[in-house]
Amino acid sequence: MNAERHIIGERGNHFLNRVEGDTGANISACYQCERCTNACPVSIFMDIKPHQVIRYVQMGRRDELLKSSTIWVCLSCETCTTYCPNEVGVAEVINHLRNLAAKSSVEPAExxxxxxxxxxxxxxxxxxxxxxxxxxxxxxxxxxxxxxxxxxxxxxxxxxxxxxxxxxxxxxxxxxxxxxxxxxxxxxxxxxxxxxx
Ligand code: SF4
Ligand code: SF4
Structure with missing residues (x-):
C-alpha cells in the first residue's frame, strides 16, 4: 500500500498528466466500474485488463504497461470506449501506450x-x-x-x-x-x- 502511495505521488501524476495531454482522454474520471473490461472481446487474453490499464496510468505504472501483452493484444475495436459511462477513451489510451512501447527500448511481451x-x-x-x-x-x-x-x-x-x-x-x-x-x-x-x- 505504501509503495502504491509512493507511485501515485509526483511520478504517477506526471505520467497521468502526460497521457491525458497526449490523448485527450479523461483518465481521471474513471471510477473502476469495469464496463470496459466486460465489453472487451479479447480481455481474457490480456494480462492487464482494460479497467486496470486506466488505473495503472493513474498510478504512474508506466513500465508495467509498456511491458504488458495487453497493448499488443488489443484490437483497437473501441468497444471499451463506447461502453464507458465516463467517456474515458480507453482504446485511445491503449493505442497511445502501444506507440510509446514501439518507440521505446522495452522488450515487447508479444x-x-x-x-x-x-x-x-x-x-x-x-x-x-x-x-x-x-x-x-x-x-x-x-x-x-x-x-x-x-x-x-x-x-x-x-x-x-x-x-x-x-x-x-x-x-x-x-x-x-x-x-x-x-x-x-x-x-x-x-x-x-x-x-x-
Ligand atoms: S468503463 Fe470507463 S469508468 Fe468504467 S472502469 Fe472502464 S474506463 Fe473506468
Ligand atoms: S479497443 Fe482493445 S481494449 Fe478496447 S474493447 Fe477493443 S480490444 Fe478491448
Missing amino acids: RPLAVFHRTFLEELQRFGRVNEFWMINSFNLKPGILKEKWKSGVLKEEMLLGIRLFKKGRLHLLPSKSKGIKRIRKIMKQNEGILDR
Whole structure:
C-alpha cells in the first residue's frame, strides 16, 4: 500500500498528466466500474485488463504497461470506449501506450505483434498508405519472423491465401503513394519523441 502511495505521488501524476495531454482522454474520471473490461472481446487474453490499464496510468505504472501483452493484444475495436459511462477513451489510451512501447527500448511481451505494428508504421511512412503485399513481405523479412511462421504453418496458409487473392485481382503487387503522403509524414513526425519529453 505504501509503495502504491509512493507511485501515485509526483511520478504517477506526471505520467497521468502526460497521457491525458497526449490523448485527450479523461483518465481521471474513471471510477473502476469495469464496463470496459466486460465489453472487451479479447480481455481474457490480456494480462492487464482494460479497467486496470486506466488505473495503472493513474498510478504512474508506466513500465508495467509498456511491458504488458495487453497493448499488443488489443484490437483497437473501441468497444471499451463506447461502453464507458465516463467517456474515458480507453482504446485511445491503449493505442497511445502501444506507440510509446514501439518507440521505446522495452522488450515487447508479444514480439511478432510489436514487429508487425512497427512494419505497418514504416510502410505508412514510405507510401502514405499500406499495400498488403509489400507490408507482409517487409514483415516476413524482419529477424525471426519467417522462421516462426514456417514452424507454425502460418507461412503456407498465407501463401495459399495470397494466391487466391491474386487470382481474384484483390492483391496489388505494386504499391502506390498516397496524395496526402506529405501530411501523413508530418503527422508522424509530430508524434515522434514523445518518450523524450
Ligand atoms: S468503463 Fe470507463 S469508468 Fe468504467 S472502469 Fe472502464 S474506463 Fe473506468
Ligand atoms: S479497443 Fe482493445 S481494449 Fe478496447 S474493447 Fe477493443 S480490444 Fe478491448
